[in-house]
Amino acid sequence: MEIKKSGMISIVGRPNVGKSTLTNALVGEKIAIVTNKPQTTRNRICAVVNRNDCQFVFMDTPGLHKARTKLGDYMVKVVKDSVADVDAVCLIVEPIPHVGGPEEELIGRIKSLGVPSVLIINKIDTVEKEELLAVMQTYAAAHEFNAILPISAKNGEGVEEVLDVLAQFLPEGPQLFPEDMVTDQPERQVCAEIIREKLLLCLDKEIPHGTAVELIRFAERERDGVIEIDATIYCEKDSHKGIIIGKGGAMLKKISTLARQDIERFMGAKVYLQTWVKVKEDWRDNLNLIHNFGYKDE
Known part of the structure; x- marks a missing residue:
């Protein structure tokens, strides 16, 4: 099918919330490394997903953390820069009914840029469904997200819905990457x-x-x-x-x-x-x- 819409979407959040796991789940193969240690991702990684007449270009970023080295400074800069000049931002959080410092900072950046934003509550397989309501209410009070999606990137639950929702933010235009390309990384x-x-x-x-x-x-x-x-x-x-x-x-x-x-x-x-x-x-x-x-x- 011919690509009619394409756009850039940034995936941001604190370390270890599942950004790379979601990126791999969206693409359907491993392009971003995943461990249970924070700050696994150091670079911005582009993941390309073609679905129906849409091409999504996801940018997986390092977790926003307090830098202690020049490498840390670089990683924080990558996160902050990646929120600019995109068609939408996915803020990934854990199912905890509290907006922490890194989330506040990223929400502030989303607000200042006025970019469409989707809150993705990951790791829903680790909590009871009733607990999710408090998380959704807490974040809804912090920012008017275009959508709030509970998912489990690990087992694929809700991943298709992420693409359904994000498709509405893609501008009309030709594909940005060739069809067989899944990442811009060499x-x-x-x-x-x-x-x-x-x-x-x-x-x-x-x-x-x-x-x-x-x-x-x-x-x-x-x-x-x-x-x-x-x-x-x-x-x-x-x-x-x-x-x-x-x-x-x-x-x-x-x-x-x-x-x-x-x-x-x-x-x-x-x-x-x-x-x-x-x-x-x-x-x-x-x-x-x-x-x-x-x-x-x-």
């Missing part, structure tokens, strides 16, 4: 992020937040189509390097195996992945390194 960036996701999943406490991944090599072998990836994992301390590698290299092997399996699913091809670990002290406060690792202003 493949190598998605692969680096998948490796970082496994670091977040496998490692405890602060260590994974001090990691970054750089792909040194990303090439397809002509003879058999296998994709060869050489990746360097950077961390901030020697002690962290030892933990990432693990006893006899066991932890690094586990991280690499999990990452390779996901990368193969994403690329639709066999992958040969090699990983190394290096120390770069305080890289999160070094703008040059932050940019080198792919975190750049548009």
